[in-house]
Amino acid sequence: MELDPAEAALWDLSGGFPVHVVKQLASHDWLGGTPLALGEFCAEVGAVCSSLRGLVTVQAMVSAALSRWGTAAQRSHWLPRLAAGEEIAGFAATEANAGTDLSAVATTIEAGPDGLTVSGEKRWVTCGGIATLLLVLGVLDGKPATVLVETDRAAVHLDPVQDQLGMRAAHIAHVRLDQVRVPRENLVAPPGFGLSHVVATALDHGRFTVAWGCVGMAEACLRDAAEHATTRLQAGIPLSDHQLVRSMLARAAVDTDNARLSCIAAAQSRLDGAPNAIARTVMAKYTASRAAAAVSADAVQILGSAGIAPDSRAGRFYRDAKVMQIIEGADQVSELHIADHVLREHRRRT
Amino acid sequence: MDVRAELTEFLSGATGDRIGPDEDYFAKGLVNSLFALELVTFVERRFGLAVEVEDLDLDHFRTINRLTDFVRMKTAA
Numbered sequence: 001m002e003l004d005p006a007e008a009a010l011w012d013l014s015g016g017f018p019v020h021v022v023k024q025l026a027s028h029d030w031l032g033g034t035p036l037a038l039g040e041f042c043a044e045v046g047a048v049c050s051s052l053r054g055l056v057t058v059q060a061m062v063s064a065a066l067s068r069w070g071t072a073a074q075r076s077h078w079l080p081r082l083a084a085g086e087e088i089a090g091f092a093a094t095e096a097n098a099g100t101d102l103s104a105v106a107t108t109i110e111a112g113p114d115g116l117t118v119s120g121e122k123r124w125v126t127c128g129g130i131a132t133l134l135l136v137l138g139v140l141d142g143k144p145a146t147v148l149v150e151t152d153r154a155a156v157h158l159d160p161v162q163d164q165l166g167m168r169a170a171h172i173a174h175v176r177l178d179q180v181r182v183p184r185e186n187l188v189a190p191p192g193f194g195l196s197h198v199v200a201t202a203l204d205h206g207r208f209t210v211a212w213g214c215v216g217m218a219e220a221c222l223r224d225a226a227e228h229a230t231t232r233l234q235a236g237i238p239l240s241d242h243q244l245v246r247s248m249l250a251r252a253a254v255d256t257d258n259a260r261l262s263c264i265a266a267a268q269s270r271l272d273g274a275p276n277a278i279a280r281t282v283m284a285k286y287t288a289s290r291a292a293a294a295v296s297a298d299a300v301q302i303l304g305s306a307g308i309a310p311d312s313r314a315g316r317f318y319r320d321a322k323v324m325q326i327i328e329g330a331d332q333v334s335e336l337h338i339a340d341h342v343l344r345e346h347r348r349r350t
Numbered sequence: 351m352d353v354r355a356e357l358t359e360f361l362s363g364a365t366g367d368r369i370g371p372d373e374d375y376f377a378k379g380l381v382n383s384l385f386a387l388e389l390v391t392f393v394e395r396r397f398g399l400a401v402e403v404e405d406l407d408l409d410h411f412r413t414i415n416r417l418t419d420f421v422r423m424k425t426a427a
Contacts, residue, residue, distance in 0.1 A: 069403050193406045196386035275392040278384050348363040
């Protein structure tokens with residue numbers, strides 16, 4: 001995988017990675033391998049560009065949801081196109097009044113004699129500005145439901161978001177669906193299962209790939225910090241000769257390693273099909289996003305003025321890492337889920 | 351294999367409550383948002399079956415008795 005951090009810095013400044021990179025990603029077997037292979041791929045991309053890793057995440061989320069809960073016809077039509085990068089996916093769940101609590105979505109899906117009509121306003125859709133296919137969460141007959149909406153249909157409006165804190169190259173967009181007509185066969189799973197099964201499957205994959213992306217970010221920041229600490233001289237002494245700098249490097253190394261180990265454990269649980277794989281994945285995402293935030297902050301500190309420069313990878317990841325602590329389950333929400341898991345295991349033993 | 355007993359143990363552990371055979375744990379709000387998927391994974395792994403999109407009928411999943419019938423139907427097939 002040939003990706004250049006200097007180029008990624010330019011994408012961050014200009015507001016988007018070029019779409020041709022998608023085909024470059026798709027030339028690798030990016031979505032079809034083991035959980036560990038997908039994770040390592042996300043770490044590799046995440047070490048260079050979080051926004052591009054965001055594309056991998058969304059593509060994997062929608063593919064996983066369709067692979068698990070799509071009909072045979074939906075799977076055979078969409079999965080090869082997503083894997084080839086011919087279709088770019090967007091995951092449209094969040095709304096102004098529905099974030100952590102996605103059961104509050106107000107988007108409507110109405111069934112008529114000749115198909116479905118989808119109306120609503122979705123926010124913060126990663127890759128929304130370049131997506132060709134959206135997986136949309138809405139409400140049909142009072143039940144949570146998911147539907148595929150191709151973005152070239154009439155009345156799909158994409159509104160790019162710019163200058164947000166992080167993930168600046170991820171083509172994030174708000175999406176307005178103004179009575180968009182789609183065929184009935186675009187419905188994914190029966191109404192009632194859109195949130196608990198389809199979106200839950202997508203978010204579980206989202207957490208897994210975000211976690212691995214954060215491992216890549218932390219590892220890259222640690223490398224950049226170590227490089228700077230050994231080459232930067234002040235008063236004739238390399239920064240790495242200072243104990244305080246060594247302490248920061250040590251803590252960063254431990255955080256980074258723990259994040260990777262937690263992600264490997266999640267990958268193994270997923271490969272095994274273990275019921276605790278979902279909880280393990282929440283733990284990995286929680287561990288890794290916090291590691292990315294802590295290590296990038298220390299890397300910027302060690303890099304000093306080089307860390308706050310416009311082309312600084314550590315500086316970019318410092319901004320991106322904060323986003324990682326919010327998306328796919330904020331840290332505090334993750335803590336609630338992890339505690340649930342702990343208490344359940346405790347009850348099982350007693 | 352006592353399907354009902356295994357499901358009762360899993361459900362009771364997950365909810366922290368003794369779940370009755372006809373109690374609707376979804377309607378009663380006894381489970382968190384990750385649970386529906388964990389239940390699918392547990393049933394698939396424990397009883398060696400595949401839950402497919404055609405099986406997604408809330409009537410299969412919402413009580414221990416209904417889920418027991420579903421597991422028996424799938425494993426007999």
